[in-house]
Amino acid sequence: MSIExxxxxxxxxxxSPSLAVITLLLIVPVLFIVVYSFxxxxxxxxxxxxxxxxxxxxxxxxxxxxxxxxxxxxxxAITTVVCALMGYPAAYFIARAKGNKALLLLLLMLxxxxxxxIRTMSWIYILGTSGALNTAMEWxxxxxxxxxxxxxxxxxxxxxxxxLLPFMVLNVYVSLEGVDTTLEDAAGSLGATxxxxxxxxxxxxxxxxxxxxxxxxxxxxAGTYITPxxxxxxxxxxxxxxxxxxxxxxxxxxxxxxxxxxxLAVLGVLVMVYNHFLGLGQLMKGLG
Amino acid sequence: xxxxxxxxxxILVYLFMFLPIAVVVLLSVNASQFGAFPxxxxxLRWFEALFNNDAILRALRTSLILGSLTAVVSTTLGVLxxxxxxxxxxxxxxxxxTLLIAPILxxxxxxxxxxxxxxxxxxxxxxxxxxxxxxxxFTLPFVILVVQARLVGIRRDVEExxxxxxxxxxQTFFTITLPLLTPAVAAGGLFAFTISxxxxxGTLFWKPGGVETVPTQIFAMLRNSISPEINALGTLMIVITxxxxxxxxxxxxxxxxxRERAGQSE
Numbered sequence: 001m002s003i004e005x006x007x008x009x010x011x012x013x014x015x016s017p018s019l020a021v022i023t024l025l026l027i028v029p030v031l032f033i034v035v036y037s038f039x040x041x042x043x044x045x046x047x048x049x050x051x052x053x054x055x056x057x058x059x060x061x062x063x064x065x066x067x068x069x070x071x072x073x074x075x076x077a078i079t080t081v082v083c084a085l086m087g088y089p090a091a092y093f094i095a096r097a098k099g100n101k102a103l104l105l106l107l108l109m110l111x112x113x114x115x116x117x118i119r120t121m122s123w124i125y126i127l128g129t130s131g132a133l134n135t136a137m138e139w140x141x142x143x144x145x146x147x148x149x150x151x152x153x154x155x156x157x158x159x160x161x162x163x164l165l166p167f168m169v170l171n172v173y174v175s176l177e178g179v180d181t182t183l184e185d186a187a188g189s190l191g192a193t194x195x196x197x198x199x200x201x202x203x204x205x206x207x208x209x210x211x212x213x214x215x216x217x218x219x220x221x222a223g224t225y226i227t228p229x230x231x232x233x234x235x236x237x238x239x240x241x242x243x244x245x246x247x248x249x250x251x252x253x254x255x256x257x258x259x260x261x262x263x264l265a266v267l268g269v270l271v272m273v274y275n276h277f278l279g280l281g282q283l284m285k286g287l288g
Numbered sequence: 289x290x291x292x293x294x295x296x297x298x299i300l301v302y303l304f305m306f307l308p309i310a311v312v313v314l315l316s317v318n319a320s321q322f323g324a325f326p327x328x329x330x331x332l333r334w335f336e337a338l339f340n341n342d343a344i345l346r347a348l349r350t351s352l353i354l355g356s357l358t359a360v361v362s363t364t365l366g367v368l369x370x371x372x373x374x375x376x377x378x379x380x381x382x383x384x385x386t387l388l389i390a391p392i393l394x395x396x397x398x399x400x401x402x403x404x405x406x407x408x409x410x411x412x413x414x415x416x417x418x419x420x421x422x423x424x425x426f427t428l429p430f431v432i433l434v435v436q437a438r439l440v441g442i443r444r445d446v447e448e449x450x451x452x453x454x455x456x457x458x459q460t461f462f463t464i465t466l467p468l469l470t471p472a473v474a475a476g477g478l479f480a481f482t483i484s485x486x487x488x489x490g491t492l493f494w495k496p497g498g499v500e501t502v503p504t505q506i507f508a509m510l511r512n513s514i515s516p517e518i519n520a521l522g523t524l525m526i527v528i529t530x531x532x533x534x535x536x537x538x539x540x541x542x543x544x545x546x547r548e549r550a551g552q553s554e
Binding site for chain 1: 294295298301304305306307311312315325326364365369372373375376378388389390391393395397398399401403405406407409421422425432482485488492493502506510518526529533
């Protein structure tokens with residue numbers, strides 16, 4: 001074999017293990033559950049191969065599923081907006097801070113390294129009946145009996161914001177860092193107020209980061225079942241909880257396959273719209 | 289909006305991020321027999337209880353083994369793939385990059401269901417192997433992103449110099465490339481370990497009955513009642529997943545400083 005041919009083959013040898021793993025453990029399984037979602041779980045409990053539309057009909061027309069899907073999207077949307085409102089000024093502060101920027105950045109990365117389940121559960125100690133807030137209010141004499149503030153939709157959103165906020169701040173920070181500050185000075189020297197130059201120069205230039213953070217918050221928020229399971233009440237189930245129920249509790253695997261594909265389709269449309277307008281590259285900037 | 293207002297806002301955001309976690313750590317040293325307020329005194333008794341709790345120790349062992357194996361496999365695959373992406377001009381580069389990071393783009397629940405049902409169909413039931421496959425697939429993209437970012441900074445001409453001096457490609461890789469790669473490999477491995485160690489979404493789908501990792505153990509304990517041991521376990525987890533990267537960062541900074549000093553004294 002010539003040296004050129006060997007050179008040309010080398011990258012493929014390096015890539016092949018990763019490509020094989022992703023093809024066999026992700027692409028093929030996803031294609032497999034597309035087929036599987038048309039199979040049917042019989043009343044005796046085994047799965048009958050074939051082409052049945054029952055699961056899809058249930059998934060798409062059942063009011064219960066539809067309500068939970070819409071509610072999931074609503075919760076994810078509120079979470080995303082709250083993350084943007086809380087995260088943008090914080091990211092702006094980090095990007096423009098003069099002092100200890102390295103420390104601010106380290107503190108920004110730290111939540112990514114602290115377990116999701118711990119961060120979720122920590123709210124029980126803040127808002128629970130024997131949590132910090134109730135204890136403090138009782139001590140101050142504001143209340144006599146502890147009040148239950150947990151296990152409702154608001155606490156689910158609170159938990160999700162706490163989980164996803166670092167993704168938003170990081171993405172906005174990365175794009176603000178790329179904005180040339182002399183542009184703001186130029187706007188100022190042309191007579192714009194600080195607020196005007198922010199609105200007309202900085203904000204538009206940082207929109208890609210805001211969009212990337214927003215997409216991550218929305219997709220990760222809409223796909224979770226741990227937060228509603230820990231911080232939500234019985235009526236706060238999100239769509240991924242339905243998937244978990246179908247697969248783990250009811251063992252209705254074909255139904256679970258259909259439901260998870262529905263979730264993938266809804267969120268996939270979002271990712272594709274994003275990719276069309278902004279490209280996935282922006283997303284990777286924040287992650288890498 | 290003035291700068292002081294923005295600073296106040298940022299401080300509040302940081303407090304929002306860290307206060308609840310600080311409360312967990314604080315309660316883990318609470319002497320009270322209830323895992324909540326009020327604080328009745330300082331005590332390490334819940335950490336002691338932790339090390340006498342067989343279920344928790346088993347979960348900790350499972351998590352450490354799973355995280356380490358995931359780190360080894362993911363990092364090996366990820367470093368090879370990153371080398372190909374950074375060092376060679378390959379056709380369909382963008383398509384391949386997108387494929388390699390696809391596991392990030394698919395919601396983890398969907399990934400978990402697809403892998404579970406497919407492997408079950410092939411006769412590979414819920415097991416440690418399934419857990420390992422699952423953890424490798426969702427940590428791999430992160431390793432590739434991190435390692436790629438580090439690789440771009442390594443210059444190629446050092447390798448070319450070694451080769452022109454007569455080193456074989458193998459020798460060059462092991463004596464030149466790999467040492468230069470070490471920070472990238474370490475960062476990738478650490479990242480894979482912490483993601484695996486923290487994971488609960490996929491793990492709950494893949495784990496066989498009776499096997500628990502630390503996060504699923506905490507999840508199960510939360511469903512029964514809040515025991516103070518959870519706080520101790522949570523604190524231990526924070527120390528492992530946040531302490532390790534911080535330690536790594538500190539070590540690499542110290543090494544860099546020493547190298548700088550050595551460079552100056554020459």
